[in-house]
Amino acid sequence: MKIAPNIHIIPGVTANPYLLVDPDGLTLIDTGIPGSANKILRYIKQAGYSLRDLNRILLTHADYDHAGSLAALKKATGARVYASLYEARAVATGQFPRSLKTDNIFLKPIFALAERLGRISPAHVDEHLYDGQVLPVLNGLHVVDTKGHTPGHLSFFASSVGILFSGDSILSVNKQLVGSHGSVTWDQGKADAAVLKQLALRARIVCSGHGEVVMDGLYRLLKLAEVLAVSPVYQRL
Numbered sequence: 186m187k188i189a190p191n192i193h194i195i196p197g198v199t200a201n202p203y204l205l206v207d208p209d210g211l212t213l214i215d216t217g218i219p220g221s222a223n224k225i226l227r228y229i230k231q232a233g234y235s236l237r238d239l240n241r242i243l244l245t246h247a248d249y250d251h252a253g254s255l256a257a258l259k260k261a262t263g264a265r266v267y268a269s270l271y272e273a274r275a276v277a278t279g280q281f282p283r284s285l286k287t288d289n290i291f292l293k294p295i296f297a298l299a300e301r302l303g304r305i306s307p308a309h310v311d312e313h314l315y316d317g318q319v320l321p322v323l324n325g326l327h328v329v330d331t332k333g334h335t336p337g338h339l340s341f342f343a344s345s346v347g348i349l350f351s352g353d354s355i356l357s358v359n360k361q362l363v364g365s366h367g368s369v370t371w372d373q374g375k376a377d378a379a380v381l382k383q384l385a386l387r388a389r390i391v392c393s394g395h396g397e398v399v400m401d402g403l404y405r406l407l408k409l410a411e412v413l414a415v416s417p418v419y420q421r422l
């Protein structure tokens with residue numbers, strides 16, 4: 186499904202994968218839960234491309250629902266894989282990039298089980314990405330360090346079209362935007378700072394790792410910043 190002329194969201198996959206089209210080939214952002222590879226490959230073929238056209242796979246982070254089909258997609262397409270150093274290490278072992286947090290003694294064993302069951306097939310990341318890098322995708326795709334949800338979380342900003350791919354650092358819920366919070370958040374202060382950093386990009390459209398694409402992105406980001414400004418977490422920054 187097209188968001189803009191060269192940008193697709195691949196429907197029916199958890200979490201949202203995005204396909205970016207350039208004259209020299211395709212770039213995929215995130216790979217969905219384990220078992221999503223066939224859906225993604227089918228979409229690429231139905232859009233009129235060959236699997237060998239997929240040049241790059243970019244990961245926002247190494248959680249099960251974003252990196253779960255990475256190994257299968259890499260095998261099927263031969264695409265080069267890019268992620269932050271920290272998330273690359275998690276992907277190499279197939280483990281969660283951080284522990285799920287809770288003070289509830291009843292939830293602790295459930296979370297420990299989820300971490301065991303949530304392991305993915307390990308995969309090799311070919312290149313590490315750093316804050317401020319600009320990739321040759323969509324006339325300049327900016328790598329933005331948005332650690333907080335996980336220690337090495339990245340977002341990607343296509344400045345030529347004003348579209349932000351925020352992964353799980355900013356989530357789309359009922360057409361509104363919320364920051365990463367709760368047990369899946371590695372560091373709440375850093376997660377809130379990542380939201381404010383992305384607000385400064387003045388994105389028009391926000392493509393999150395979950396939920397619908399938010400077409401009034403800047404307005405929704407401003408609303409989110411207002412919420413953070415009055416939250417106790419933000420006041421501690």
Ligand SMILES: [Zn+2]
Pocket residue numbers: 200248250251353394395
């Ligand atoms: Zn997710």
